[in-house]
Amino acid sequence: MFEAKRLHPAAILFNLIKTVREFLFAIILGFISFRDESMLYFLLITAGFLVIFMITSILTWYRYTYRVEDDELRIEYGVFIRKKRYISKNRIQSIDLTSGVIHRIFGLTKVQIETAGTGTGAEASLSAVKMAEGEALREELKTGGAQQADDMDTVDDPPEQTNPSQTISFKRLFIAGTTSGSVGVILALAVAGFSELEEFIPNSFYDNTIEWVIGLGIVILIVMAIGALILLWLLGIAGTIIKNGNFTITKNHDELFITRGLLEKKQLTIPLKRIQAVGIQESIIRQPLGFVTVYAEVAGGSMDKGEDFSSTLFPIMKREEVEPFLETFLPDYAGIQQELTPLPKRARMFYIFRASIIFLILTAVVGFWNPSFIWMPLVLLVGSMILGVMRHRDGGFHQHGEQLTIRHRSFSRNTIMMYHKRIQAFEKKQHKIQSQQQLATMRLSIIGSMGTGTHFAIKDLEESLTDELGDWYSYRS
Known part of the structure; x- marks a missing residue:
């Protein structure tokens, strides 16, 4: 694929839509401000800007080319100032395909390429290529290091195995x-x-x-x-x-492929080596029904994935289905959910206090100024105290060998499973009252999305247990 190629001409439309969207607020504000006697001038000025935006979009499309050469993706772009970006195959972490409504009408897809150093945006983004071209480009860029390993391997390949896959039902x-x-x-x-x-x-x-x-x-x-x-x-x-809609997860060797979306179809790639932790989330509504969401904390990535800060591995499943799911797709994380060491009973008052202090003050203020409405903050106060009790009851951890499982609750209950080698930092915090009660807060950090840290904390843990976990992290035990 040495020949330089341009994007599909539909990229002109996407560039125009993107530009208009950036100026949409100014256009609406101008329409409201000049909707009377100056409307004609406003329409003429707007039409002039649209012509400029169209010309700029055409030139941007024409000057944007890409090709794969010498194990690199080479992109050249820029209307007046020519820029060149070379991305080595060995640096590429994931290649995602996204097809919005307009893409699917023309049989196109958007290719997003991410590397280990990707920040808020993708390292490279091809806004409009043919679906077959996007899939071929993904396969081409994925054959970097793998091909070299195949050339050095003299042992016969094992029989090809089917790739496990799971799709969500409409009922779920x-x-x-x-x-x-x-x-x-x-x-x-x-x-x-x-x-x-x-x-x-x-x-x-x-x-x-x-x-x-x-x-x-x-x-x-x-x-x-x-x-x-x-x-x-x-x-x-x-x-x-x-x-x-049509959420499907497929495992292919050392990668997970996730496809989802009815209007905008997304194909996400998650290399297994980038998964830092696996989490199980149970919301207050779903927990009594026995339903959970399985997600992963993935290193690197960008906000362009549209996955917020965690990558959903499966939107909803029964709690008893989690273990077979992990055995199929993430066997390294299967079997590490054990009975957790709970928080000490004397820590309960701290959890109730933290959850209810704001509503306690609000109840006092309303009771002083308007006692007839005191029932409203009282309801919130009781609810916050119940939430504090739930947070204390659900908190805990379990450590065995190189594996660590922690559980905490904000509103939803989260169980996070990780390995020692994925933990980047361990911190013990303790204020004076905690010290008197022989309690401490444990804070763990792993690499998260956009290369930033993702942090987990268990407050008011037994101090001796916190020290033991610190020794485990530092290999002192």
Whole structure:
């Protein structure tokens, strides 16, 4: 693949959309500001900028070329200043293919290439290539070190084995949507969006709407509120199904391939050697039902993956299905979930205090200024105290040989399994009250996404056990 190639012409459209999206807020603000007598001038100026954006997108596409030569991906780009980027095959950690709605219409895909030094963005991104070309490029770039190993190996290859694969069912996907707890997230986004648009709403329309809402009966308001919550719940289900539709995980030698998405199809690659820890998450809603989410903390990577800070290995499964899943896809992490050493009973008061202190102060303030509404913070206070008890009950660890399992809870309960060689730092923290109670906080650090650290902490652990874990980490035991 020595011949330099250009991206598919659809990349012109993607570049134009990206540019317009960056200026979208300014366009909306200009439309609102000049919507009266100056509208004609605004439209002319906007049309002029669109022409400039189109010309720039065409030139950017024309000047962007890529090729594979001498075990390197060589990219040349730049309209006025020519830039060259060479990426060695040996540095490439993962190659992901993403196909949005427009990509799938034209049979295209977006190729994202990540290396060990990848930050917030991918090391290289080919925004639009033919699907067959993207798959061929991925295979070509993956044959770097592997081909050399094959040439040196004189032993006959073992019989080819089938690659294990697992796909989520629609029933499980629907359960994942109904128990995702995304109603609060969508509601928060809606409130934030309304607060941004509120200043553009005419005062007369705003006042009339408020008067109309106040004039409605209490029963109608309750029905409307319930209807709004049901709508947000349905939107959460739809979002989960669209994001994780056809979720499939496949193991191929030393890599995991994950394919997901209905509208935007993503194909993610996770090299096993980059997995730093494996986690099992149980939300407050899913835990009583026996459902969990399995995820991995992967070193490096970028925010372009759209995986937040952890990579989901499987969106939802029964708790008893986790062990067979790990035995199939991550056998090194199978069998290390043991009965955990719990936190000492005297640590419970610290957990309750930390969880409820804000609501305790809020209850005192409301009780002083408006005692008739004190029941509202009291409900939150009781809920926070229950959460504190749950955090204390769920905290713990288990160490055996080179393996360490820890469990903690913020709102969801997380069980994290890791190996000694993956832990980058161990820290023991202790304030004066903890010292008097012979308690301590243990903090572990591993390499996380974007090359930054991911940290786990268990608070108010028995001090002697914290010291033992410190000796284990430092090979002093």
